Amino acid sequence: MPATTAPPAAQQRALSASESALAATGTPLIISHRLHGPLDRAALARAVDDLTRQHPVLTCRITHQDRDQNQNQDQDQDQGGKEVAYLRHDPRLPAPHLTEHTDFETATAPFPADAPLFRVTLLTESADRHQVVLAVAHALSDGTSCLALFNELWTRYTVHATSSDPELPSPAAPLPLAVEDHFRARFSAQDITDFLAELRTTATTAPAPERLPAQAATEDGPDPGTGSHLRHLHLDPTQTQHFTRTAAEARTTPHAVLCGLALLAVRDQLTSQDRAVRDQLTPQDRAVRDQLTPQDRAVRLGCLTPVDLRPRMAPALPRDHLVFAAATTEAVLDVHPEDTPVDLGRQVWHQLRAALTDGRLDRAIAALPQLMHEIAAAPMSIVVSSLGARARTFPLPPGLTAEPLWGYSPPPGPLPALFSVGTPDGGLTLLLVLPRAWYTPEQAQGLADGLGHHLRQLVETPPQTRVPRTPASPGAGAA
Template sequence: MTTQRALSPFETGYFSASDRFGSIPVAGMPLFIGSVVRGHVDALLLRRALAELAAVHPLLRCQVTAEGGDGGSAGQEGALAFRTREDFRPRLDVTEGGDDAFLRLINSPQDWAAGLFRGCLLRDGSSSRVVLVIHHGIADGRSAFALLDEMWRRYTALASGTGLPVPVGSRLPDAVDTRLASVVADAEVDELPGVFARAAAGGPAPAMLRPDADGTAEDPLGRFALDRFELDPRTTEGLVATSRAYGLTVNALLCGAALATLRALLEPVTGALPMICGNAADLRSSLRPELPASTVLNCVSGLGTMLSVDAGADPVALAREISADVRAALARRDPARFLLASQRVRSASEAAAFRTQPTVAVSNVGRIPRHPAPAGLSVVRDEAYAMAAGMPPKLTAFTYDGRLTVQVEYDTAVYGRERMGRLGRDLEAALREIALAPAPAGSGPRV
């Protein structure tokens, strides 16, 4: 039974005063995962469901301690360690408000010394929002969505008067980089920093969206923003059919459309520009044995595809390039190697190569199962958010109940709302156009 263990190098970055994973600032980053529902959510039952989650998943009831310290998290001296708190009960904050309250929540500082997991219930007339707030150092998007689904299963069972078993988890799961060390050979890892450095030295820097916001001005709606659009089931299915006809994934089409849309906002307005599409990559399938999504643990890495993108580029052609590059990167196990290699940089040039920012980052969680809900409640949609100061524009995508949701997330101290709003509107229009124009027969890859 492991009730305390040291943080791995990968995890430590999330709890340091200031650190990055590759180009992404991750120190102290919160992960918000939740559902918008019609109907009244019982706060007492929700508290019980949150307590059950913390009992089952030991990382949720941990505190981070420093060697010789008495608790807390970032900014302390000495090696950091997770230590389970058997007396921990997740806090549930109940407040009034809808979208405005959610924006205040994602813009509020988090007190991680009080716990790495809590809940918020936002009431807005006949609707409610349930939001789980989790330190990103202990969970990734897949485990967060799985945790949200488990919360609804437990809440529904409690509402029916039956409840579900609560097997108390005592053993802390090993960190993903600890697990990867036994799967990926050192030689595979050691060669990657040099490869990145040589590629960066021999090629142009990726084009980035020019900052157009006053970093000193305070946005009245909050620094961290998101613009969301949702495709109806028919349009979503059309997008799926088109992707299949071309032998592509929906994620590849999303990335191709995102690059083409973003290219229209870049300067100069004509000619080809180098652009990097960054993708979040789940490492669970790389582990042996494979780790289920239900295990609360941060297992996310990333990969990037560099393309030369012309003004007016065809999203499908870009999607083909991205798809081929991603397949090759996964075959080389680049996301796993990247996570380990980022801990072994040997020079300033290698460090700079690892911190090359993508033009746009995409995190696509895929299909989310429909959550159960007791009588009188219906889940309208899910939502997730994770953002830090200075991050490049980011897309979060997932399909819930047959509807593709895409969130455009950004830092308003860097990127203005007007231009980012245009990006979201143009991206939605591009995806709808792709969905309504299925690929011709025989356009898929030849065997």
């Protein structure tokens, strides 16, 4: 009898602490753009199949096992709780394919447990107008590798649409090593213990940042609504150049100034709510409130910044290597009524630069298994990501054109987020994201209006230079 070939064996590895946190909520990374012209559906479907063959991790599932059943669990990967989350690659399971005949909410929904972690959806609006939405589980990817994957999708599409004999490179490994493992190897157990003691001492003495109230939530918790409120703002190439030049002349970065804009918009929302409450009080109560909470008070706010870890590794990790290779660091500062985005940008950059150069970020990544509870409980005001700010054009065959792409990852809790993505003409698209489970449409629009107001002032009127206030001390708990 002829010998039979055994089916390929399944492989799995335990998720790291950060991967597990993202997997628990099914958080997706989403990139999308609208296309004009004739679209070859078959070529797009083949391009999606190419991605799953080239990147076997896109066919993985996330599974859970009882901790007692896994006696070989690596102590460094201890995630707490009774279950251990695993990334499992089983070649016998079907790979994801191109999805059609659905809607945007389904295309961008969180990934359920034990289900495919990758989807590409084609939303047809007319015969020559389509929207393509790529979503990949955040536990598998980050902004850098997701953009590279989107670029690869359209590279493969163009090959299929114009060539009859496309070639594929060798596939990547199905289970990439967790990035946290690279950083943990740099530090001793005593290094991590000392770092945790330092962080926790600072955390007990520093006042917590304020954040927007979750007005969509009820006493029973977040509203059951899904999805996010999305608000777009756009800078044309001239405005973007002015924005970038303003940051450079102030000896800070465009990202730090963007953080300053976001913090001013959050302050506007918080103080407007203060005024609304004050206006409903009697004159006597209003006088007491003004003594306790002055209308022109400084508001302590915190801004989270995602950091691409790939350049910090040796050797540097390629942009197209699909793994979660990002961390966040924070800037916490007091925002005054007279502050400008440039003032705040200088302070933000001072704190971010310190975290990136003094080793604090690297130690925080190595200590993530012990820090996850503190990170989850730490209040922040907004997250601002510029990882896509350098995105430009994607390859497309003749006759097919694309509008500027945009991308985001919906925050899993009560935290607004601002994402910036570069456009082919040198402009900048800003996408403000507020989860519907926590925030109302009015809050989303109010924050977008405030951001737009400060942005217009910055790019249309040269800001006045002032001596910056002494930067606040960096906040604790950079992750």
